[in-house]
Amino acid sequence: MTSALFEVNKKYWTDRAPSYSQVNQEELAGCQRSNWLREISRQIQMVYPNRAPQEITVLDAGTAAPAMLAEAKRNAGPWQEAIDFRLMDAQKPTFTAESFDVVLSRNLTWVLEDPEQTYGNWRHVLKPGGLLLNFDANWYNYLYDADLKQQYEQDRRNVQQNDLEDHYLSTDIDAMEAIAMQVPLTGIQRPHWDIRTLEKLRMRSITTDVSVWQRVWSTVEKINYASTPMFMIAAIK
Numbered sequence: 001m002t003s004a005l006f007e008v009n010k011k012y013w014t015d016r017a018p019s020y021s022q023v024n025q026e027e028l029a030g031c032q033r034s035n036w037l038r039e040i041s042r043q044i045q046m047v048y049p050n051r052a053p054q055e056i057t058v059l060d061a062g063t064a065a066p067a068m069l070a071e072a073k074r075n076a077g078p079w080q081e082a083i084d085f086r087l088m089d090a091q092k093p094t095f096t097a098e099s100f101d102v103v104l105s106r107n108l109t110w111v112l113e114d115p116e117q118t119y120g121n122w123r124h125v126l127k128p129g130g131l132l133l134n135f136d137a138n139w140y141n142y143l144y145d146a147d148l149k150q151q152y153e154q155d156r157r158n159v160q161q162n163d164l165e166d167h168y169l170s171t172d173i174d175a176m177e178a179i180a181m182q183v184p185l186t187g188i189q190r191p192h193w194d195i196r197t198l199e200k201l202r203m204r205s206i207t208t209d210v211s212v213w214q215r216v217w218s219t220v221e222k223i224n225y226a227s228t229p230m231f232m233i234a235a236i237k
Helices: 004-029 031-047 066-082 115-125 146-161 173-180 192-200 219-224
Strands: 058-061 100-106 126-136 204-209 231-236
Touching (some): 004 173, 115 192, 192 204
Parallel strands (some): 100 126
Antiparallel strands (some): 126 231, 204 231
């Protein structure tokens, strides 16, 4: 049985699917495609230096609604047949234990209802020695921090001065802020929380990189999200 918050999240991302897909298409057509491929490949190769890419099983956890999954399939293009798309709760994947070499996620954990349980479940489906790789940010922490609120508002002015699309205001900002106020990680300083949580789960070789945004984001993203830089956290089972 799903919670009320789960259903609110599902509705938001169902409504958002077309515009979010457009963002992904722009990424695939721009510098982010090579930036992300280079960064993710580098992390995986450090763990599996002698494995060919096609030999590595990866769970990409993130799509939140049927409409989002449909857009993901479309955006996969020629790679669609190589991907096994599954619709399930990313917090509780129903795969058997030790199914994947890598569990990968981006911009997801911040909006989850039970991120600690999610990390535990992701560990469960990882093979021994497998890699957990998560990219996220302290999204919407400005709702609880006056200084961050000022920085966020400065970001909006910088976007306007540079005549760019505002990635916050082009979405349903009121709905997203309402969701952010209900999830547990808004207002918590990360990735410190993630490190403590993964340590409790007995994950090993936990590393963080708070400058990864400089390597993967476009100039437009850097201006839009200057006050909310993306971090990376990696850990081994």
